[in-house]
Amino acid sequence: MINAILLFSYFLQIMPTKTKKLNQNAVIIGGGPAGFATALMLAKRGWQEITVLEKRPAADFYEPDKSFSYQIDGRGQKFTDLLGLTEKLAKISVANTDFYLTEIKADGNRKTSKFPRVDPNSKTAYWLPRRAFLQLLYQEIEQNWQHSIQVLFNTKCVKIDRENSKLKIISQNINNENTIEFEPHLLVGCDGLNSLVRKTLDKWDNSASNKFKMQFFPSASSGLKYKVLTLPPNFALDNNSSERAKCTMGYAIRAAFSDSQGSLSLGILPFPDPNEPRTANIIRRPDHEIWKIKEGDKLQQFLESAFPQLPIHEIVSSEESDRFAKSEGGYFPIPQYCSGLHWLVSDKNDSTGVVLLGDAVHCFPPDIGQGVNSALEDVCMLNQALTESNDIISDTLPLYESRRSPDLKPLIRLTQTAFPWPYNQDIPRKRLALINFFVRFLLSRILPFIFSPPAVMMIQNHQLSYREIWSMAEKTTQIIYIFLGLTFIGSCVYLSFIANIFRV
Numbered sequence: 001m002i003n004a005i006l007l008f009s010y011f012l013q014i015m016p017t018k019t020k021k022l023n024q025n026a027v028i029i030g031g032g033p034a035g036f037a038t039a040l041m042l043a044k045r046g047w048q049e050i051t052v053l054e055k056r057p058a059a060d061f062y063e064p065d066k067s068f069s070y071q072i073d074g075r076g077q078k079f080t081d082l083l084g085l086t087e088k089l090a091k092i093s094v095a096n097t098d099f100y101l102t103e104i105k106a107d108g109n110r111k112t113s114k115f116p117r118v119d120p121n122s123k124t125a126y127w128l129p130r131r132a133f134l135q136l137l138y139q140e141i142e143q144n145w146q147h148s149i150q151v152l153f154n155t156k157c158v159k160i161d162r163e164n165s166k167l168k169i170i171s172q173n174i175n176n177e178n179t180i181e182f183e184p185h186l187l188v189g190c191d192g193l194n195s196l197v198r199k200t201l202d203k204w205d206n207s208a209s210n211k212f213k214m215q216f217f218p219s220a221s222s223g224l225k226y227k228v229l230t231l232p233p234n235f236a237l238d239n240n241s242s243e244r245a246k247c248t249m250g251y252a253i254r255a256a257f258s259d260s261q262g263s264l265s266l267g268i269l270p271f272p273d274p275n276e277p278r279t280a281n282i283i284r285r286p287d288h289e290i291w292k293i294k295e296g297d298k299l300q301q302f303l304e305s306a307f308p309q310l311p312i313h314e315i316v317s318s319e320e321s322d323r324f325a326k327s328e329g330g331y332f333p334i335p336q337y338c339s340g341l342h343w344l345v346s347d348k349n350d351s352t353g354v355v356l357l358g359d360a361v362h363c364f365p366p367d368i369g370q371g372v373n374s375a376l377e378d379v380c381m382l383n384q385a386l387t388e389s390n391d392i393i394s395d396t397l398p399l400y401e402s403r404r405s406p407d408l409k410p411l412i413r414l415t416q417t418a419f420p421w422p423y424n425q426d427i428p429r430k431r432l433a434l435i436n437f438f439v440r441f442l443l444s445r446i447l448p449f450i451f452s453p454p455a456v457m458m459i460q461n462h463q464l465s466y467r468e469i470w471s472m473a474e475k476t477t478q479i480i481y482i483f484l485g486l487t488f489i490g491s492c493v494y495l496s497f498i499a500n501i502f503r504v
């Protein structure tokens with residue numbers, strides 16, 4: 001009987017910390033892919049008071065130089081599957097199984113080929129503009145989760161404080177400068193590359209670990225400048241207007257300048273909507289001639305001489321030339337990550353903490369198309385940690401960090417090495433990278449139990465973690481080096497043997 005009473009009182013003591021607490025409120029800074037996805041994941045778990053603060057005016061706000069496309073692969077689809085959104089995603093995207101690319105040379109010659117799927121066994125991936133993906137997530141919030149999620153656009157988080165084991169978030173409306181304050185149990189930092197949340201944690205952290213400081217890993221693409229040129233839907237592909245662009249077709253339109261310094265391409269990804277303007281990515285070194293042009297009419301002249309195969313005056317309006325010439329564009333970031341993903345403000349009953357996801361903790365150029373997919377995988381891993389910890393913040397956040405942090409350095413190493421030189425910025429080195437790809441590919445086909453396929457293929461297998469992929473790729477590299485070393489030593493021994501025979 002005494003034992004039963006002791007057992008009962010023990011359970012009473014532990015009950016408060018083990019009870020699922022779904023009335024906790026969360027504030028998410030940033031309404032990009034990671035922010036909207038986290039809001040939906042928390043709402044699906046039953047959290048009731050979720051606020052997203054986003055400084056842009058709307059989910060589908062058109063920012064010409066951010067109008068690039070995402071490829072949502074199997075990794076990103078772990079999230080869309082969780083929310084039951086994959087079918088809707090497929091309807092508004094172009095599947096990579098239907099992706100054709102037409103290369104148009106300066107002399108007008110064209111060649112259309114099926115865009116290669118690096119791993120035919122991988123899940124079908126879907127191409128769609130960033131804007132369309134954000135709108136898909138926002139519509140889901142509006143239609144099904146309005147009672148638990150509020151999104152405040154035009155609202156910028158300006159300060160984060162902690163007072164007496166509580167978090168205080170100060171935000172400001174960009175239009176009227178009104179201040180709104182929040183005291184959430186959970187603060188989620190999804191505020192991208194220059195994350196205020198991460199920088200605040202870095203200031204709070206007195207340890208010598210520097211775990212909230214970004215660590216940088218240079219890559220061939222970092223520092224490249226990009227701008228996006230907007231073209232009309234179905235724009236003419238030649239000077240006679242005899243053929244027009246198809247929205248589901250990708251295009252690589254090559255300029256007349258062939259030297260590697262001056263070479264230029266318009267990279268146009270497929271779009272699902274035939275009425276949407278097309279966007280042509282221009283990605284070049286920061287010292288390229290095109291970036292020096294600051295006036296619209298001079299840009300028109302430049303484009304006419306660069307792309308004689310296109311009716312530039314017809315497909316690039318003078319307003320668009322002007323906008324493009326004056327735009328600052330953007331620069332691909334240096335691959336970077338930080339190992340600290342959480343901070344506990346209080347681990348008492350009412351636990352309170354901060355967690356970081358997406359570009360706020362790992363950011364890199366788009367070479368391997370993992371920016372949005374890794375961000376969505378972060379959300380799924382946070383969801384898993386919440387499930388295993390009964391939604392108790394003080395248990396969840398360390399668990400999430402211990403599971404996700406070991407993937408981040410491998411992810412960054414993969415962005416450095418898996419598919420370097422994709423923008424033709426150095427043709428000889430691109431060829432070497434292709435040789436490396438084919439050697440690994442062939443070895444993995446001949447001796448699959450010894451050699452792994454190229455890392456860029458393994459990334460498409462969403463069941464492998466980044467750390468598993470990196471470790472398999474490194475093991476293959478080591479075996480190739482050992483094999484080359486042994487071949488070299490063997491050749492030397494053989495040559496000296498032959499030399500000795502002739503001397504005799």
Ligand SMILES: Cc1cc2nc3c(=O)[nH]c(=O)nc-3n(C[C@H](O)[C@H](O)[C@H](O)COP(=O)(O)OP(=O)(O)OC[C@H]3O[C@@H](n4cnc5c(N)ncnc54)[C@H](O)[C@@H]3O)c2cc1C
Pocket residue numbers: 029030031032033034035053054055056068069070071155156157158190191192193196226330357358359360366369370371372373375
């Ligand atoms: C040119 C280019 C091409 C790319 N192409 C690809 C690609 O093909 N495939 C791919 O997977 N990835 C690509 N990426 C990377 C991808 O865009 C990012 O990895 C992804 O957007 C990360 O999502 P996020 O939500 O973490 O951050 P973001 O998308 O950066 O979202 C952060 C949000 O937070 C908001 N915000 C920031 N600070 C505050 C604040 N203080 N208060 C309120 N709001 C704030 C911002 O307005 C923004 O909306 C590309 C990136 C670039 C630059």
